[in-house]
Amino acid sequence: MKEEIEKLQRYVDESKSIVFFGGAGVSTESGIPDFRSVDGLYNQQWDWPPEEILSSTFFYTNTKEFYRFYRAKILLQGAKPNAAHLKLAEMEKKGKLKAIITQNIDGLHQAAGSKNVFELHGSTLRNYCTSCHKFFDLEYIINNRDENGIPRCDNCNSIIKPDVVLYEESLKKNIINSSIKALKEADLLIIGGTSLTVYPAAGLVNYFTGEKLVLINKDSTTEDEIATLVIHGKIGEVLSQIQV
Ligand code: NAD
Ligand code: ZN
Secondary structure, three states, X not given: OHHHHHHHHHHHHHOXXXXXXXXXXXXXXXXXXXXXXXXXHHHOOOOOOHHHHOEHHHHHHOHHHHHHHHHHHHOOOOOOOOHHHHHHHHHHHOOOEEEXXXXXXXXXXXXXXXXXXXXXXEEEEEEEXXXXXXXXXXXXXXXXXXXXXXXXXXXXXXXXXXXXXXXXXXXXXXXXXXXXXXXXXXXXXXXXXXXXXXXXXXXXXXXXXXOEEEEEEOOOOOOHHHOOEEEEOOHHHHHOOOXX
């Protein structure tokens, strides 16, 4: 891997406008399972497949079961930013990295100090009442549950919904537009820890027209052929070796 790391270091040194595009694999080293690894959520036993539980229809028709899964598998307390989150935050601070576009909903990039983060799928840290739209933080969701485990609004008693883009829901226009703008202006795109199979998010990387595209993933992905540099390894271990 040494040669690949040296090449990545060269790319980072030469670039002025880096964009990072990431997914669940960025947070596995923080102890949050991804979806598609062998020990990911898709390979664990549950009564429904995760993409069904995490759909809008399921949320409104089977809210109890949604929250049972959500509390057990998505809301993992105590997760801390890992070496990947920290290095990316440092890159932004030094003016090298212009944006992080993430499919993750765990808020760990911001916890590491990153500012310009486009959360394509929203965040578990923000939650709204489905009736009066009052805002609730994560702590409220964790500490408040009715007899079915559902968090309810302290203003109108309606169900609270996480500000997370569920299956069947659309991505926010302004976040897509900001992501596209950052990708178009980037001279280096680093894609890491994503299977690039969740659309439309994965399709956004096609807006990058620069020359250097780096892919960091434990396994091969569909985009390995189009990358100028592919590093098969753990993203925290890889990025921690880069100097900025
Ligand atoms: P995915 O589960 O489909 O793919 C994760 C990819 O990361 C896999 O290819 C895996 O091999 C790789 N990977 C795992 N650990 C890695 C590591 N340490 N270093 C390098 N690569 C690693 O995830 P996805 O592509 O992001 O799509 C899944 C969807 O699930 C997304 O929409 C995301 O919102 C959501 N999700 C989010 C979280 C989170 O917020 N942390 C967790 C699970 C799922
Ligand atoms: Zn309310």
